[in-house]
Structures are given as structure tokens and as C-alpha cells.
Amino acid sequence: MGKAIVITSGKGGVGKTTSSANIGIALAMMGKRVCLIDLDIGLRNLDVVLGLDNRVMYDIVDVADGRAKLVQALVKDKRFDDLLYLLPAAQNTDKNAVNQEQVKDIVDELKPDFDYVFIDCPAGIEQGFINAVSGADGAIVVTTPEISAVRDADRVIGLLEQHPLKESPNLIINRIRTSLMQDDSYMDIDEITTHLGINLLGVILDDDKVISTSNIGKSIVMDPDNPTAQGYRNVARRLEGETVPLMNINNSVKKEGFWNKLTHLFSHKK
Amino acid sequence: MQSAVLKGTQSGYEVILNESSSLEQINIDLKNLLNRLSESNLKKSEDIKLNIRIGNRLFSQEQKNTIMENINSYHGLSVGHFMSNVLTKEDAEAKFKQKYIEPMSKTIRNGQEVNIDGDVLFFGNVHEGGKLFASGNIYNMGNIKGIVQAGYPDNEDKLIIGNLHNAQQVRVGEQYDIVSDNPINNKESTVVYVNDLHLLSYGKINELKEINPKFFNRIGGII
Ligand SMILES: Nc1ncnc2c1ncn2[C@@H]1O[C@H](COP(=O)(O)OP(=O)(O)OP(=O)(O)O)[C@@H](O)[C@H]1O
Numbered sequence: 246m247g248k249a250i251v252i253t254s255g256k257g258g259v260g261k262t263t264s265s266a267n268i269g270i271a272l273a274m275m276g277k278r279v280c281l282i283d284l285d286i287g288l289r290n291l292d293v294v295l296g297l298d299n300r301v302m303y304d305i306v307d308v309a310d311g312r313a314k315l316v317q318a319l320v321k322d323k324r325f326d327d328l329l330y331l332l333p334a335a336q337n338t339d340k341n342a343v344n345q346e347q348v349k350d351i352v353d354e355l356k357p358d359f360d361y362v363f364i365d366c367p368a369g370i371e372q373g374f375i376n377a378v379s380g381a382d383g384a385i386v387v388t389t390p391e392i393s394a395v396r397d398a399d400r401v402i403g404l405l406e407q408h409p410l411k412e413s414p415n416l417i418i419n420r421i422r423t424s425l426m427q428d429d430s431y432m433d434i435d436e437i438t439t440h441l442g443i444n445l446l447g448v449i450l451d452d453d454k455v456i457s458t459s460n461i462g463k464s465i466v467m468d469p470d471n472p473t474a475q476g477y478r479n480v481a482r483r484l485e486g487e488t489v490p491l492m493n494i495n496n497s498v499k500k501e502g503f504w505n506k507l508t509h510l511f512s513h514k515k
Numbered sequence: 516m517q518s519a520v521l522k523g524t525q526s527g528y529e530v531i532l533n534e535s536s537s538l539e540q541i542n543i544d545l546k547n548l549l550n551r552l553s554e555s556n557l558k559k560s561e562d563i564k565l566n567i568r569i570g571n572r573l574f575s576q577e578q579k580n581t582i583m584e585n586i587n588s589y590h591g592l593s594v595g596h597f598m599s600n601v602l603t604k605e606d607a608e609a610k611f612k613q614k615y616i617e618p619m620s621k622t623i624r625n626g627q628e629v630n631i632d633g634d635v636l637f638f639g640n641v642h643e644g645g646k647l648f649a650s651g652n653i654y655n656m657g658n659i660k661g662i663v664q665a666g667y668p669d670n671e672d673k674l675i676i677g678n679l680h681n682a683q684q685v686r687v688g689e690q691y692d693i694v695s696d697n698p699i700n701n702k703e704s705t706v707v708y709v710n711d712l713h714l715l716s717y718g719k720i721n722e723l724k725e726i727n728p729k730f731f732n733r734i735g736g737i738i
């Protein structure tokens with residue numbers, strides 16, 4: 246029996262969808278069977294990030310309303326044998342098109358067939374959030390180091406604590422840039438972790454390649470040398486129970502900077 | 516056995532009501548007792564207050580009223596207090612609360628609100644956007660970055676004591692301050708209170724005696 250994990254944040258645009266895709270792929274690369282559920286109904290984009298958008302036939306609302314069977318709606322990611330599937334969101338309806346029980350039923354039906362079911366939650370704390378949480382065994386709360394994102398993460402953790410899931414929530418801090426840590430409106434990793442008081446599952450660097458790869462339906466996590474990709478792979482290993490030390494942010498960023506400077510130097514010489 | 520018995524004490528007269536007698540019986544016996552009393556050597560001019568001991572039971576206000584009417588109908592007699600050996604659970608809890616300080620170690624997150632009936636000794640965290648409200652005093656040993664209110668909703672006699680310079684708002688009763696507009700520069704313990712002009716004010720612990728003499732006295736300070 247697999248585990249269902251909701252990926253949530255409160256604040257929008259902090260990297261829930263990116264994290265869902267990259268963690269899911271990292272686990273599939275480790276041989277795990279993973280299903281990603283896009284619950285951001287009305288704004289689906291997990292399919293685009295995975296490069297599966299032109300394969301979508303049915304969506305979660307079709308399944309909830311009985312127009313399609315669950316297996317018909319699942320989209321297989323061919324890059325990973327039989328390991329990675331997506332249950333797409335509907336685009337033409339809103340978040341109230343499904344209810345808590347329907348989501349829970351779908352998640353419960355998927356769990357026996359997969360090692361992990363990730364639920365990509367919409368931003369906010371309204372119906373969409375309630376739906377996403379209802380079938381989950383655990384939660385990953387994503388934040389960036391921005392104060393407003395941390396505040397919203399705090400709000401969401403409070404809600405999760407009031408209606409506890411089987412497992413206590415984990416934290417991912419996304420889009421870390423060492424140059425920002427000096428800025429007053431950003432908090433550092435230690436500050437965020439002690440403030441929020443939940444287990445830190447991983448830290449992910451800010452990297453333009455995250456955007457450029459996802460635009461072409463590729464995912465950064467498949468890049469073997471990239472430190473941001475390494476961050477996602479570390480999260481996957483920790484979910485599998487491995488003890489992986491936190492990446493040394495300063496080193497990996499400095500190294501990047503060093504190589505950047507070097508390329509800069511070469512291009513100047515030309 | 517009589518259900519109502521008169522007894523003289525140092526502090527005046529008491530009527531002792533048998534706790535297993537019915538109210539009807541009590542009122543009948545009380546009438547007999549009072550008839551005899553008014554015939555006896557009591558001076559007509561002297562007003563007498565009778566305290567009523569009712570033993571291990573409680574009377575409702577209506578039940579008390581029947582006894583009071585009965586006694587008031589005699590010239591010069593009235594009821595002092597009803598004295599019972601027992602308390603309702605509600606009253607007992609209220610009495611207990613008066614003395615009790617609730618210890619609390621909790622993280623109150625953004626958007627959460629915790630309400631305490633009485634005083635609180637706080638060891639937890641109030642995050643930005645979190646609210647800690649107490650009808651009594653707040654003694655803070657924790658980390659407050661959100662909103663705290665003592666004397667919730669409108670009691671201005673209460674205090675907030677502790678390190679508060681990181682709070683967003685401090686409130687006592689209906690008075691409040693936005694801390695960033697009015698920084699609490701002091702990193703040691705602050706006493707927040709409402710002064711005679713109904714303004715929120717700040718003092719130090721060693722000034723408690725002047726700030727709130729009643730409170731200071733109650734907690735054993737010598738004025
Ligand atoms: N580590 C990162 N480095 C650089 N860009 C990132 C990173 N993580 C996410 N992004 C970019 O930030 C944007 C928002 O990310 P994403 O869509 O994953 O957020 P979300 O939380 O799912 O948003 P929404 O609340 O709208 O669903 C995207 O353009 C994404 O490519």
C-alpha cells in the first residue's frame with residue numbers, strides 16, 4: 246500500500262507543481278511507482294511541466310463524475326517504463342467541481358497500485374486545499390525564503406495541525422539564493438526551519454534552468470550534475486528513509502559562480 | 516423535628532433550615548417560628564436581619580424568594596444572606612480560576628486564535644498573525660511575534676508582563692498599540708497596563724507597586 250502526500254504552500258507560485266513533478270520523477274528514477282494528481286482544477290499545468298499535455302484524454306472531474314474510469318484517465322509518462330503516471334486536472338471547470346469524498350475515493354483507489362501518490366494542491370486555503378488534503382497521509386509544505394511565503398506556510402501548517410494527517414508535515418524551502426540572505430525581506434534556512442517548527446525535508450536552489458527545462462516538458466531533476474536537481478533527488482531519498490545530509494548551499498552556489506565567471510572570462514576573450 | 520430553628524450568634528440571628536425538609540414544610544414552620552418571635556420581647560422599632568443557613572443544598576432564586584417574602588411580611592424582619600455549605604460546579608470553577616494561572620506551551624500560528632479564561636503563563640510562540648487573548652493577565656516567558664491581549668475583551672485592570680518587543684500588537688482591554696509605531700525598545704521584561712487616563716502605558720517590573728497597587732498587594736508585595 247502506497248502513501249499519499251499532498252504538496253501544498255498557501256502562497257501561490259512558490260514551486261508546488263515544480264516540486265511535485267521533480268520529486269515524482271526522482272522517485273520513479275529510483276524504481277518507485279508514482280502517481281501525480283493535479284488538483285489545481287481550472288489551471289492545470291502539471292501536465293505541461295511533465296510534457297504530457299497533448300496526451301490528456303480525461304481528467305479528474307471526468308473520473309469523479311463517472312464519465313471515465315480511473316485507469317482511462319491516468320496518463321503514462323513513457324520515459325519511465327511503467328513507473329510514473331499523471332491524473333490531470335480539468336481545465337474548463339472550477340475547484341468546486343469535485344468534493345472531498347470524491348478526491349479521497351480516488352486517492353484510496355490509487356494507493357494500492359503505487360508506492361507514492363502526490364497531490365499537487367492549488368494555492369490558497371479554500372475548497373481546493375481542503376480537497377487536496379482530504380485523502381492525504383502526509384504533507385509537504387513548500388515555501389520560498391520570502392517572508393510572505395513563510396507566513397502563508399505558517400498558516401497552512403496551523404491548519405494541518407488542527408486536522409492532523411497520519412504523518413506530521415514536512416518542509417521544503419525552494420528558490421534559495423545566497424545573495425538574498427542579506428536582504429531583510431528574506432529569511433535564512435535556519436530561521437525558517439526553527440520558526441515553522443516542522444521537519445526540513447530539503448532545500449532547493451533557485452535556478453533558471455528549472456524554468457527553461459519545464460517550458461520544454463523536461464525536468465531539471467534528470468540532469469545528473471545540477472545542484473538543484475541534486476536537491477530534488479535528496480528529497481526523494483529522504484522520503485525513502487535514507488539519511489542524506491543537507492546540501493552545503495554556499496559551496497554549490499560558489500561553484501556555480503566560479504564557473505559562470507570562467508565562462509564570462511572566455512567569452513570576453515573571444 | 517422543626518425544619519426551621521432560630522439561633523442567636525455573635526453577629527446576630529440565624530435561621531437554620533433542615534436540609535432534608537421540603538420547602539412547604541419550611542415555610543409553615545418558619546411562619547410558626549416568626550409568629551412566636553414577633554410576639555416575644557423583640558422591640559418593634561428594632562430592624563432585624565436574619566441570615567439563613569441552608570446546609571448542604573442549594574435553593575433557586577424562586578425558592579429563596581418564597582422564604583424572603585415569608586420573612587419580609589413580618590414588620591422589622593428581613594433576610595441577610597443565604598448561607599450554603601455547597602457551591603455549584605460553575606461557581607467552584609470560577610473561584611478556582613480566580614487563583615489559577617494557566618501554564619501554556621503552544622505555538623499559535625498565523626491565523627490561529629487562542630482564548631484563555633483567566634491568567635496565562637505563556638512559554639510558547641505566537642507567530643506573526645497569531646493571537647493570544649486572555650480575560651486575565653498574560654505573563655510571557657515565550658516568544659511573542661503576533662498579537663496579545665490581556666483583559667479580553669474589555670477589562671482594563673489587567674496586565675501583560677514579559678518580553679514583548681517582537682509583538683505586532685499589544686492590547687489591554689480595549690486599548691491597543693501597534694508595536695512598530697511605538698517600539699518597545701526595552702529588551703527586558705515590560706509591564707503593559709492601562710493608566711488612569713485610559714492610555715496604554717509601559718513600565719518595568721520594579722514599578723509594579725505604582726502601576727497597579729491592588730495587583731501588587733494581592734501577589735504579596737508590601738505597599
Ligand atoms: N527552484 C526554482 N528555481 C527557479 N525557478 C523556479 C524554482 N521553482 C519553481 N520555479 C518557477 O516558479 C514558477 C512557479 O512555480 P510552480 O508553478 O511550481 O509554483 P506553484 O506553487 O505550483 O504555483 P501555483 O500556486 O500557481 O500552482 C514557475 O515558473 C517555476 O518554473
Ligand SMILES: [Mg+2]
Nearest residue numbers: 261262285366
Ligand atoms: Mg501549481
